[in-house]
Amino acid sequence: MNNLIKNTLLFFLLPILTIGQIKSVTSQDGKLLLNFYIDQGIPSYSVEYNKKVLVEKSPLGLVTNHGDFSKGMTFQSAKENTIDEKYELEKIKVSSVHYQAKEIILTLMNEKKQHIDFIFRVNNNDVAFKYSLPQEDETACCVVEKEISAFNFPQNTTTFLTPQATPMIGWMRTKPSYEEEYVADEPVGTPSKYGEGYTFPALFHVANNGWALVSETGVNSSYCGSHLSDGIKDGVYSIAFPNPKENNGNGTAQPAMSLPGETPWRTITVGDNLKPIVETTVPFDLVKPLYEPSQKYKYGRSTWSWIMWQDNSINYEDQVKYIDLASTMGYEYVLIDGLWDKQIGQDRLPDLFKYAQSKGVDVFLWYNSNGYSNDAPQGAKYRMNNSIARKKEMKWLKSHGVKGLKVDFFGGDKQETIKLYEDILSDANEYGLMIIFHGCTLPRGWEKMYPNYVSSEAVLASENLIFTQHANDNEAYNASLHPFIRNAVGSMEFGPVLLNKRHNKTNDGGQTRKTGDVFQLATSVLFQSSVQMFAIAPNNLQDAPSFAIDFMKNVPTTWDETRFIEGYPGKYCLLARRHNDKWYVVGINATKEPLKLKVNLPMLAGKDASYYSDEKGNKPEMKNIKINKNGEVSLTIQPNGGVILLN
Incomplete structure (x- = not known):
């Protein structure tokens, strides 16, 4: 039957393909096959690549307080579109993208005669799907109680996953913050560390068949951020909503939407090797900008005292030293980190801004997002979580020429937290400010959706090299994972390139670096973020190899093209x-x-x-x-x- 489809249909499909099979979509190059089924009223899908199954029959559907769209479903109609779009985006892994895909919109009806659209996009290495609910009566809104969408992997699959953390654990009750460790090549269906499932993105290796990277994109204030449930022994991982205890228990875990309304996209990037995984642009292909940039934003390199000199360095004199370092290196920015409100004082900051600007260096300034989400004590606090305070602060920052903010310590993935991210970004754009998030969730297409968005941490980042020897002992292992998983789907604000042999101010104490200098230089390219807060220190001008400093003076942070050569995650x-x-x-x-x-x-x-x-x-x-x-x-x-x- 597959040969019949390929030989007789240029685009799609037969009315009935097999028992239960409703539609089939083949990619432009003929290698990827998406099948859609309705068996006894239950919708599902499967994905093949090069005639090998990567995702077995997996359930689809939504359950809302308005209606159940996961069972008792009947097929109504199909609409087919060809997607052919070009866009430029300086701050992702490539600067110019030509996105071509096939789209099919399948309209289904439940037993209450309510309708839903299942929307699929298929290109050579990506499958994406989302749901769209119309407004059919006086009901103008609904709560999504459960998303049935799942990913069913064959038994010979191994996983590369990082666990979702239990809410309100960790330092000052700041988790989940997407900073857990990955386990490589773990058997499919292994229970997660905390019993909370796994964060996006999730990488799966189907032995002898290929690879699949699962994630989501297009998440904004109209939905929550999701993750994967624990996998069952059969290899099924389902979409899971936030734990109700996130955000200190405030806000609902189930997203609400106005009607008509849509869910975010669920994405599956597949291939018989890892090249499509590393090079995918699907998180950005599927989304549109939500507002116009207020100005052209400039990306680049930054120094950052806190990473090596820690809290005590957030004083006027040490910040001058890091401004001078940025100027010597030819860097565009300096980041003034947390505790500036007490240790420098807001009254003295304008003088520091002016000094930086006189040296050709612009400023990013750190803020605590905190309201009631956790107990993180660092200031400046209570200026980003409230719209009145936020706009007042941003107006002041703009008046002094500050170019960007690093906002830290978010409380989870609930819809209200996603709304906080969006509100900060939208307000900041009005004041010409770029935004970096730390202690935060995964970005989900945000580089394209929000023009002033730069990057997010959402990874076990360089600060952990300062905190524990364990992180240093495993630095190479972790770094070898990120291009295939975390950094494959979004910008990663890691803070790389630690040229101190010992991680303290005087380069003679603290944790011991196990990786080589060239390893460190390589991470400035290996890790993609359009603004990089590099961890070099003033002493490196004398104690690091001169060619290393010359390299760091010239390394860019934006890329026109990215090509995967070879590798294996964790190796x-x-x-x-x-x-x-x-x-x-x-x-x-x-x-x-x-x-x-x-x-x-x-x-x-x-x-x-x-x-x-x-x-x-x-x-x-x-x-x-x-x-x-x-x-x-x-x-x-x-x-x-x-x-x-x-x-």
């Missing part, structure tokens, strides 16, 4: 990014043995290149080499080490 990663006409090829090794690779780099074929490497004992070296005309290069990456090639 190693080699990828290339292009800024204008300059290619940066970076690799890191998380294994315990030297990694010897022979790779083809056509972007560097026949060119002179600078070659950076951590040699034995992680001794950093830099030399100039000539790439042969066929682009073949032999590389050796030491354990906990890195390599960089750039033309």
